[in-house]
Every structure is written in C-alpha cells, then in structure tokens.
Amino acid sequence: MYFVSTRGEEKVTAPEAIVRGMANGGGLFVPEKFPQVTGEELEEMLSFDYPERAAYLLGKYFDEYEREGLTAALRAAYSKFEGDDPAPLVRMDNGMYILELFHGPTCAFKDMALGVLPYLLREGCSFLGIREKVLILAATSGDTGKAALEAFAGEEGVKIAVFYPEDGVSKMQKLQMSTQDGENVDVVAVRGNFDDCQNGVKKIFRSEKCNAAIKEKGYLLTSANSINIGRLIPQVCYYFSAYLDLVSANQIKMGEKVDFCVPTGNFGNILAGYYAKRMGLPVGTLLCASNKNNVLSDFFRTGKYDSKRPFYPTMSPSMDILISSNLERLVFEASGRDPSLTAERMKMLSTTGRYALRSEEISALQSQFYASFASEDDTVECIYEFFEEYGYPMDTHTGVAMDVAQKYLQKVEEDTMSEKRPMVVLSTASPYKCPQDVLYALTGNDVKDSFKGVKRIHLLTAMKVPEAIKSVRYKPIRFKTTLSPDKMFDEIKKFLG
Numbered sequence: 089m090y091f092v093s094t095r096g097e098e099k100v101t102a103p104e105a106i107v108r109g110m111a112n113g114g115g116l117f118v119p120e121k122f123p124q125v126t127g128e129e130l131e132e133m134l135s136f137d138y139p140e141r142a143a144y145l146l147g148k149y150f151d152e153y154e155r156e157g158l159t160a161a162l163r164a165a166y167s168k169f170e171g172d173d174p175a176p177l178v179r180m181d182n183g184m185y186i187l188e189l190f191h192g193p194t195c196a197f198k199d200m201a202l203g204v205l206p207y208l209l210r211e212g213c214s215f216l217g218i219r220e221k222v223l224i225l226a227a228t229s230g231d232t233g234k235a236a237l238e239a240f241a242g243e244e245g246v247k248i249a250v251f252y253p254e255d256g257v258s259k260m261q262k263l264q265m266s267t268q269d270g271e272n273v274d275v276v277a278v279r280g281n282f283d284d285c286q287n288g289v290k291k292i293f294r295s296e297k298c299n300a301a302i303k304e305k306g307y308l309l310t311s312a313n314s315i316n317i318g319r320l321i322p323q324v325c326y327y328f329s330a331y332l333d334l335v336s337a338n339q340i341k342m343g344e345k346v347d348f349c350v351p352t353g354n355f356g357n358i359l360a361g362y363y364a365k366r367m368g369l370p371v372g373t374l375l376c377a378s379n380k381n382n383v384l385s386d387f388f389r390t391g392k393y394d395s396k397r398p399f400y401p402t403m404s405p406s407m408d409i410l411i412s413s414n415l416e417r418l419v420f421e422a423s424g425r426d427p428s429l430t431a432e433r434m435k436m437l438s439t440t441g442r443y444a445l446r447s448e449e450i451s452a453l454q455s456q457f458y459a460s461f462a463s464e465d466d467t468v469e470c471i472y473e474f475f476e477e478y479g480y481p482m483d484t485h486t487g488v489a490m491d492v493a494q495k496y497l498q499k500v501e502e503d504t505m506s507e508k509r510p511m512v513v514l515s516t517a518s519p520y521k522c523p524q525d526v527l528y529a530l531t532g533n534d535v536k537d538s539f540k541g542v543k544r545i546h547l548l549t550a551m552k553v554p555e556a557i558k559s560v561r562y563k564p565i566r567f568k569t570t571l572s573p574d575k576m577f578d579e580i581k582k583f584l585g
C-alpha cells in the first residue's frame with residue numbers, strides 16, 4: 089500500500105510515511121485507497137483476540153511489515169495494559185455501550201496507538217536503511233505527551249521532546265509528564281495554549297534550517313502526533329474490535345450498523361472511525377463531540393472552518409483545540425481527493441484562520457457525521473447523573489461525549505425519520521486522570537490536591553486506582569523548564585547536545 093500527500097503529488101511506502109511523519113509542504117500522508125474488509129473476514133476475526141485483530145488490520149495498510157512481527161509487537165504493547173482486554177466494551181443499563189480505551193500505561197486512549205509506534209518506526213528505519221538516530225517531537229494537550237514518553241523512554245537511538253501548554257493540562261497530566269524516567273526524554277512547558285505548541289512543532293518540521301541543524305547532529309526528525317499515519321491507523325482497530333465484540337456478545341447481528349460517539353480534539357480518533365467505515369465496517373453515524381471550544385460543531389453545521397474565536401480552557405483539556413490537524417485528511421476526502429484544493433484551504437487556514445467547503449462537500453459530510461458540543465455545566469451534570477443512575481464514573485472527556493450522545497439519541501427519538509441504532513461511546517481517559525474535576529462533578533466538592541481527589545473518587549466509586557496513577561505520587565519532578573514558543577528550537581538544540 090502506498091501513501092499520498094493531502095497537499096501534493098507525493099507517493100511513498102508505509103515505512104517512509106511513518107518515519108517521515110509528515111509530507112512535504114505540511115501535507116499529511118493518507119492511504120492511496122482504503123483497503124476493504126469483507127463480511128467473511130469479519131466473521132474470521134471474531135475468534136481473534138485484540139492483538140490478532142489489530143495485526144490483521146494493520147497488515148492491510150502496512151504490508152511491508154510481517155504479520156508475525158506486528159502481532160508480537162502489538163501483544164507486547166497491550167501486555168502493559170491492566171486487565172486481559174485492552175479495549176473492553178461495557179454495557180450500560182440504558183442500552184448504551186462504553187468502549188474503555190484507558191487501561192494502558194498512561195490511562196488515556198493514546199496508549200492504544202503509541203504502544204506500537206516504536207516498533208513501526210524501528211522497523212521502518214531498518215527497511216529504509218536509515219542509520220541516523222531519530223528525534224521525535226510531540227506537541228501535547230496532555231495525554232499524547234505522556235503516552236509518547238512512556239512508549240519511547242529508553243528506546244535505543246531515539247530522543248523524544250514533548251511540549252505542552254503551561255496552563256493547558258490537568259495537574260495530574262503535568263505530574264505524569266514531569267516525573268518521566270529515561271535519559272532520552274525532554275519535557276517542556278510552553279507559554280501559550282495547545283495550538284501554540286502544535287504550531288511551534290509544525291514550524292520546526294517545515295523549516296529547512298531546523299531540519300538541517302538536526303541532521304547535522306546526526307538525527308532524523310519525526311512526529312508522534314496523530315499527524316503521523318503510524319499513530320492513526322492503529323486507532324482504526326478498536327472500532328472493528330468493538331463491533332466484533334458486539335456481535336460475539338449477541339448484542340447485534342453481523343452487518344447491522346452501529347453509531348460511535350467520540351470526544352474530539354485534533355480529530356485523530358474520530359477520523360480512525362471514518363477510516364473503519366470506509367474499509368467496510370458497518371458504521372452508521374459518527375458523532376463528533378466537542379467541548380466549549382466548538383469549532384468542529386460549527387464546521388459540520390456550516391461548512392466553514394473558523395479558528396478565529398476565543399479559546400476557552402476547560403475541564404476536558406485534551407479537547408481544547410482550535411486548529412484540528414486531522415480534519416485536513418477528511419477535507420481531502422470531501423474534496424474528492426484534490427491535493428491542490430486542500431493545499432489552498434490549509435494555506436487559507438494558516439493565513440486567515442478560516443476556510444470553507446463547497447455546499448455539496450459539506451452536505452456529503454453531514455450525512456455521515458453528527459456534531460455537537462457540551463458546555464462545562466452539561467459535562468458536570470452528565471457525569472453526575474450517569475453515576476447516580478448507573479453507578480458508572482467517567483472522566484471529563486468521556487462526559488462531553490456522553491452528553492452529546494444523549495442529545496443525539498433525544499433528537500433521533502423525536503425525529504421519526506431517523507433510525508435508532510446501537511450507540512458506542514468511546515471513553516478516552518480514566519476518571520483518575522483529571523481527579524479534581526471528576527470529584528467536583530460527582531460531589532460538588534473542590535479539592536486542591538490531585539491525590540486527595542483520587543482517594544475521594546475511589547472511596548465513592550470503588551473503582552480501582554491504576555498503578556500508573558499511584559506510582560507518580562512519590563516520584564521526583566525531573567523537568568521544570570518553561571519557554572515562550574519562539575524558544576522551542578533552542579531547547580531542542582540544547583537537548584541534542
């Protein structure tokens with residue numbers, strides 16, 4: 089399978105797309121076409137466990153990689169998860185399903201893909217005969233950073249630097265990152281929001297001067313963000329696996345359509361659901377749930393992307409994003425895969441902060457996606473009520489998605505033309521990752537200390553506290569640097585030595 093750029097006439101192999109992370113001129117790599125999964129293949133996959141299902145699906149995109157190697161790498165990655173199933177599906181008493189993607193080593197869904205990225209990168213380099221060491225840069229709204237650090241810490245021939253917005257992550261997320269072990273890691277706070285971090289990283293990627301300076305130090309630059317196709321494709325697998333689990337548990341018949349509701353920020357997770365649908369998975373509507381930073385719900389309503397608006401820090405910080413990078417891949421599909429039109433739109437976005445789709449493009453997207461948002465109050469109320477009614481505690485990001493899913497089901501209920509389908513809500517983080525906000529939602533109580541929050545949530549819900557959360561409590565803080573965005577490259581030079 090080849091990969092093409094959303095913005096130009098490039099065509100590369102999977103190892104090259106993964107190792108480079110980004111195409112020329114800021115474009116993103118996308119599969120040349122969507123590999124298909126037939127009904128028979130779905131039947132066959134029913135008996136597979138998660139790593140086998142994932143290896144089977146990844147193999148369709150990354151055919152240079154051997155299936156056994158992939159299976160072994162995936163098995164190793166998911167062996168670090170708590171419990172036997174890395175992506176369990178939980179049925180709620182109201183008939184909804186929650187897909188728990190937070191049982192990995194950093195308690196957020198980013199572990200699902202980042203656990204296997206080191207293997208994809210290592211093998212990719214060896215296919216391409218690359219001898220240089222690799223420098224990974226990641227901008228993070230909190231969870232990618234920690235998951236990438238955990239995945240690459242101690243990895244031979246790799247250095248990784250993570251940039252996060254100084255005040256844009258939860259205390260627990262900050263603590264998880266700043267206590268990270270490993271001699272090959274660097275963690276830096278940036279004065280600004282996530283978009284400033286992401287733009288800073290993208291600028292370094294695009295700058296010939298920076299690339300040359302990095303090369304001179306013997307490193308090749310790549311990305312662990314969901315702009316890297318090696319991050320995105322592993323996320324396709326849990327949509328398939330959740331579907332197969334529903335069939336196995338006799339909740340649906342094979343071929344029946346299912347809706348998925350996804351708490352969305354950079355549009356990587358939900359895009360993977362769209363890819364799954366394009367591969368033939370029976371998906372009905374994809375629900376794009378935003379928080380108060382509702383640039384995406386406006387986009388799906390109007391066809392106009394407008395990032396020029398106030399930025400609100402919320403209790404779901406991993407979704408506090410105004411420039412949603414992976415939307416470019418969807419816009420590319422909507423344009424009929426037109427790289428020059430996509431390049432033009434992305435240029436508009438970077439110069440004016442805005443771009444617009446043609447009306448037929450947006451109506452085609454509206455038939456596949458439903459987008460809405462939850463205010464802070466909606467989120468708190470949803471978390472509270474869900475725990476009261478069903479005894480199920482969820483984190484703030486999942487709370488946003490659950491609120492939007494309920495709004496959608498309400499709408500379907502009222503509209504006799506709409507079809508009611510089984511609903512799977514993706515749960516992207518453990519409630520212990522933003523303990524103060526979750527405790528506030530559950531009880532109305534504020535606590536200053538994260539671990540007090542953890543303890544109170546545990547007493548209230550009896551939900552097990554993950555090792556990953558317990559272990560950061562007594563670890564020394566290793567990283568204290570805070571910089572302005574224009575100093576990011578200086579930090580990298582220092583880090584490379």
Ligand SMILES: *Cc1c(COP(=O)(O)O)cnc(C)c1O
Pocket residue numbers: 196197198231232314351352353354355356357358406407485516517
């Ligand atoms: C990253 C993240 C999101 C947003 O996912 P995208 O792929 O960026 O849309 C939602 N919730 C949590 C907990 C996250 O870490």
